[in-house]
Each structure stands twice: as structure tokens, then as C-alpha cells.
Amino acid sequence: MLNHSSRAQPDRPLRPAPRRRFGGAALAAAFSVFSLSIAWHEARGPRAQQSDELPITQAYADDAARTPDDTAAPAGPLANGDLIKRGQYLARAADCAACHTADKSRPFAGGLPISTPFGTIVTPNITPDPDTGIGRWTDADFIRAMHEGIGKSGERLYPAFPYTAYTRVTEQDVLAIRAYLNTLQPIHFTPPANSLKFPFNQRWLMVFWNMFNFTEGRFVPDPQKSAEWNRGAYLVEGLAHCGECHTPRNFMQGLKSDARLSGAVLAGWHAFNITPDKLSGVGAWSDAELRAYLATGAAPGRANAAGPMGEVVANSTQYLTPVDLRSIVVYLRSVPPVSGGDTRSRHDWGAPADDVTGLRGTAVKGVNGAQLFVANCASCHNWSGQGVGASAPGAYPSLIHNSTVGASDPNNLALVILHGVNRTTAHADVMMPAFGGHLDDEQIAALTNYVTRQFGNPQATIGASRVAKLRTLQ
Template sequence: MLNNPSRAQPAAVSMHAPRRRLGGAAALAAAFSLFSLVVVWHELHGPSAHAADEPIAQAHADDADQTPDDVATLTAPGVNGANGANGANGELIRRGEYLARAADCAACHTADKARPFAGGLPISTPFGTIVTPNITPDPDTGIGRWSDADFLRAMHEGIGKSGERLYPAFPYTAYTRVTEQDVLAIRAYLNTLTPIHYTPPANSLKFPFNQRWLMVFWNLFNFTEGRFVPDPKQSAEWNRGAYLVEGLAHCEECHTPRNFMQGLQSGARFSGAVQAGWHAFNITPDKLSGVGEWSDDELIAYLSTGAAPGRANAAGPMGEVVANSTQHLTPVDLRSIVVYLRSLPPVSGGDTRGRHQWGTPADDVTALRGTAITGVNGAQLFVANCASCHSWTGQGVGASAPGAYPSLIHNSTVGATDANNLALVILHGVNRATAHADVMMPAFGGHLDDEQIAAITNYVTRQFGNPQATMSAGQVAKLRTLQ
């Protein structure tokens, strides 16, 4: 996630005449002057910081159709209670709690559930490890001494209280689109948290990426500061979905591939990317590589419960997103997200078959009876470790009930073109708690070695999924090391 762009090497020390040194200094001064002019132009002509701070009027039309429990808590687009910041403090705090869930703040800022929002979560990047900060109102180790202006500046501009540049592992590149009213509502909610006196470990970044001032250059190429501006040609529902997806929910941070500077590739938005080993799949409307064949109800079910039978079951980081964030969104907001995703340009990943279209039931258990097994056998390991929940046929147990053990047939994880997600699920298990069901799959990484995990993975993809997706013991070993 980290995007610290400068790979410049230290300048060589000149052993020649002072004139060459003066020439180099003049060139450096000229370059710095040019850069300063670019910054000034960007400040004068870039998007206004206040262009869309006002609630989006055209989206209020759908508020009348909501029940009291579904009243939207966003100030844009189209959220009822747009004047909440001027009303009772309790309403502001409740709205801030909802917004903090939509932004999934807890996911990154909670490493220990006994210390919620106290930070300490290590995030691996190509340039080292970033550790998330404490955002409880503790005055010494958290943000208790931050002013509202400090908080707004961090969220909108990526600049900390002391003027330090924040790394984009914190998605200020998306949060910059969130209105001032909504940011201050989140701030009001965070102020109500129990202060936790805890200083997370320091970042561990390689030189020169530990030099925060270099983020100035990264921002020039990868960050556009400014609030969300509604599209008058689109519906209120679309604008509402765009505001959520592009801003608070920051979906692109995981689902869009990155350039060599680790900035988002604007030409491949939402087409899928790999984060810490996990493949965040293509969520454009492409019928084979994306979610074009999913119904609206299936997408909403996936976001609200983590399960869309016959399509996919959320695990890993997406399972956490469902548990911490999307299951708490109102039906209006969930449907708005789907409307916006439907409007995205389809991006093909080159697939010739949809991820959910693979698989046939297995009958290997019959062949294994009375057979002496030598070496590592994927079918035997599957029957011994997986069949009690997924059935030896791979068809799962419990059909489509909320607490069902999912089928491995017609399953997006098993039918993917790479087996990373499947191997990671076997390694780490699943623990996804929603209002519909507590889904738990044990982690097998503690008692199965890399060769055994690879054997199960390859058996499952060969029998129930995409047989071209394979995993070696060495790849499993590498996946074990990822945070």
C-alpha cells in the first residue's frame, strides 16, 4: 500500500573543481524553483477543497422512501440529516459511528481486540512495514490533543498534526473526497472512544522511503486533493454509491492494481489486485472476469452477509470488511453501491470462463477405501481434514442456510486463475461474524506442513475448480510469511 516514490540514489561526491559544484548547485536550485512553481499552480488551479462540502441536494429525493432505521447518515450524497452536525450531539456521534464503520477504520487501527482503535497493526509494503497509529482520544499516545482542523487536514490532505506527510497506507487519497461534515462526525465519534494509552511500534521502512518529505513528490503524481462532486447527469442513487465507493469505503485501495510508484492505475480501476498475497478480485461488470453475471441481490447479499451461494464466500481481508463494515450499511447504501458498480466500464482479465462456473462432485472416497497411501496425497488429506464440513463430494453441508459450510463447486475462490486465496484460507481459516451467522473455519497452517497445504490446494482446484491454478510448497511457505 505504501507509496513512497523516490528511488533516487545519493548524489555522488565530486572530486573536481568548485565550478562544477556551483553548476550542480545552480541546477538543483533551478529544479527546486520549477517544483515550487508546480506546487503553487496546483494549489491555485487544483480542485477546490470546499467544492462539495455542501450536502448533495439532488440526492434527497430518495430519503422519503426510507424507514426510520434506514435513514442515511451521510451528508453526501443524499443523506438525510445533513444538518446533523448542528443538531444534538448524540445524533452527530451516531452518524459518526456509522461513517466510521463505512470507512472500516477499525480494520487497520485495531491489532489487538482488547485495544480497539489503538493501532499497532503492521502493514507490509514493498518498501518496508508501516504500523498503524493509535486513534483513540488518549492525549499522549492517540489523537486527544488534535484539533478538528488537524483531523481534517490528515483526512483530506494526508498531513499529520505536526506537519508530517502521512504514508498512503492510510487512504487519504480516497478520504479527501469525504465532506467536511462527515469527517467531523467521524471525529466526534472517535472522541467518545475509551482513551487507550498505547504507543504502537515504529515503522520499519528502508531509506529513502523513511523520509516523509518525499511524499510531496509522490502526491504530485498520485494524489488529487478535493471533495466529491456529484454528477448532475447521474441519479441520486448513483451519486450516493459513488461517494461511498470512491470515498469512505475506499474500494479502489484493494481492487485497483498499482503502478511502479505504488499509486493506483487509473486505467484499470476496480479490475483486481493482489494485497499481501490475497487477490482482491475484479469487481467491474465484466461477465467473465468481474461481477457482470451477478444479480443485484447476490451482490447485496455478499456485502451484507459475506455469502452469495453459488458465487462466493468472503474470507481474509474481505471477510473482515463484511464483518466490520458493509454488513452495517443501510439497504439504501448497499443498493447505491451496487448501482455505481454496475456503471463502471467492464475490464476483462483475460478469463475464458467465470470463476464461479467450475467444478463437479468428487467420488474419490470410494477409490481410497482399502488403498495404502504413500507420500502426500491431496485426496486423502482432503477427506481427512475437509470432508466433514465440505462433504467428500465437495458440495458442502447445509445448502444455502446462513451457517452453511459452503460448496467448493461454483465457488469463486476455487475457480480463480490463481490459488493464493484458497491456500491462504486453508492456512489461516475463516472467522466472519455477521448478524446472519458466525462463520468459522479452523486454520490448518499449525498442523499441516507446506507440502500438505499445497497438496490439498491442488486437489481442490483440480477437482472442484480451475485445474490450471496450482500451488507449490515453496509458494505456500512464502504465503506463510505475509502479514
């Protein structure tokens, strides 16, 4: 959900002089056809398509917004209070706060810088402030932005805003989100401008990006599938936009449809494969483990959410109803498994350490990963790496059978050591201090390598230069 580009045509060899006139005419004709196709796309494409909101999707959307004890179907249009409540739920499912809150004292006021290969995009203010936010936007303006990626003044939005996924969200749900945003405290704040290199700062070029990477249209339920599957598809592919982080991108930064949900790297963090592949993905996880991970951020023996995924759990998925969590799992089980080439699952590595006694009384010489571990990590994760508190809520997690430690790419582990973990849910307030402030790059690298060698994938190693680069990423 990041940027735009255009395809350059390869230079053609010079033709003999007698053919030049024909070649010029053919080129002009081709350009005319191409121009007409753009005009047709603009006039007939996105706006001509009709919203297709079949009852099975809408019924499940209504069910997800009600409490488990409320089984009565709504008699008519949602009352204003119910609409706002539903909009708040949907805004959490879409994780709007994550991108539109840079300063927690200014929620939804934007200002968060998003690094892309083409420059930095800064998120806008979406509070109802009339001058710096969306207070003057009409419902039609808001729908157009969500469904077509076009702003109030007709400007093309960059796909750092995931309209490529939000286009699948029903109009009723979009208006519910809008109703909720209207109730927020207006915050007068103008975020900094984007910093994009030419030609990527030319918004009109998004017309070409969209032609190759965007299909406008609402989610259409599959009548051959269950209500749970359809609800899960609606969330994963639309509202929750899971693919925006978990799907690799092409050279234009569009999503690769043939590798959907197979994992990707964003700002140094690896969003892992969530297809049902048993080695590279989550095929070996139980349904209960997947639901627990989304609801709490922890699945003992599998993974503990940190970094961007920790924020997703804290801001979004912990608030989803059991119906929606179950639906997401049902849908993820059905997508095509994609192998990442792994020969062993990420959570199938490690053994308890037994070298602490050998360190007792030894002099500290140079940079020693084991000594750094005992000094900085053992009080919470135990010198054996087995964690403190077993699997109780709020326990310090084991580093054995831990997907972050067992990954073939050590970036996530190094980033966790650098920046720590701060994940608050209804189940636990998880805090791991950041060590980047008092350990240098060489020490972070040595500590990371000790942990992967002892408790995880020993082939996952990192150097000080790479740690230094990770420090600079937003």
C-alpha cells in the same frame, strides 16, 4: 494506499564542450521552474481548494444515517447524540477499525503492521488518549489529515492511510467521524515505530509522491446521474475506499487509474475484479447476489468472503443500510468493465467428486491430496465437495461454483486452508479452522491442488515453496 517513491531521470549523453554552458543554464532553469511548481502546490494546491458539498450528496448521506422508518428531514444541525451515531455509522463504512485495531482488547489503539514493498508501516492510535492518541488534535488537525494526508505536526502521512480516498469525504462527515472517535475509551498505547528503508523513511518525499498519485478535493456529485449513483460513487471512491484493495498499483504504489477496480494482490490475497466484466468481474452476478455478499459475506453459487474481505464484511459492509448497499451496486454496474483475460468465470467451475470409494481401505502413502481432503475437509464440505447445509445461513459452502476455488490464482484458497475463516455477522457466525498448524507446506500444496483440480480451475496449481512464502506474509 501504501508508499512513496520518486522518479529517477535517465543519464543523458555528454554534449560537446561548446554546448555545456547552455545545457547547465537550461538545467538550472528547469530546476527553478520545478521548485516553483512545488512551492505553488504547497501554498495554493490542497488548502486553496474549497469543499464542494452539493445537496444531492448530503441529502443521501443524511438518509443513510436514518432508520428506514424515519422519513422526516432533519430540521437543523444534527444534535450531538445524532452526530455521534452518524459518525459511528460512517466510521464503520470507512472500516477504520480494520487497520487501527491490532489487538481486539485495545480497539482503535493501532499497532497493526502493514507490509509494503518499501518496508512495514504500523498504524497509529486514534483513540482520544491525549498522549498516545489523537486526544489533543483539533477538528482542523483531523480534517487536514483526512483531506490532505498531513498530521498534527505538519508531517506527511504515508498512503497506507487512504487519505487519497478520504479527501473526497465531505467535511461534515469527517467531523461526524471525529465526534464518534471522541467518545471511545482512551487507550494509553504507543504502537511500534515504522520500519522503512532509506530513503522511504523520509516523509518529506511524500510531496513528490502526492504530485503524481494524489488529487486533493471533495466528491462532486454528477447532476446527470441518479441520487443512488452519486451515493454509490461517494462510498466506493471515497469513504469505503474500495479501490485501495481492488485496483492494481504502479511502481510507486499509486493506483492505476486505467485499471480501476480490476483486481490486485495485497499480502498474498487476491482482491478480485469488481468491474462489470462478465468473465473476469461481477457482471454475471445479480444485484441481489452482490447486496447479499456485502451484507452477509455469502452469495451461494458465487463466493464466500474470507481473509481481508471477510473482515470488511464483518467490520463494515454488514452494517450498511439497504439504501447504501443498493447505491454501491448501482455505481459498480456503471464503471467501465475491465477484462482480466479470463475465458471462464471463476464461479463456473467444478463437478462433484466421486473418488472417495476408491480411497476406502487404501494405505496412506506419501502426500495425497484426495486423502488429505477426506481426512480434513469432507466432514464440512462433504466428500463430494457440495457442502453441508445447502445455502442456509451458516451452511458449510460448496466448493463447486465457488470463485475462490475457480480462480486462476490459487493463493486465496491456500491462504484460507492455512489461516481458516472467522466471519461473524448478524446472519451467521462462520468458522473454518486453520490447518496451517498441523499440515506442512507440501501437504497444504497437495490439498490446494486437489481442490482446484477436482472442484475448480485445474490450471491453478501451487508448490510447497510458494505456500511457505504465503505463511510469512502479514
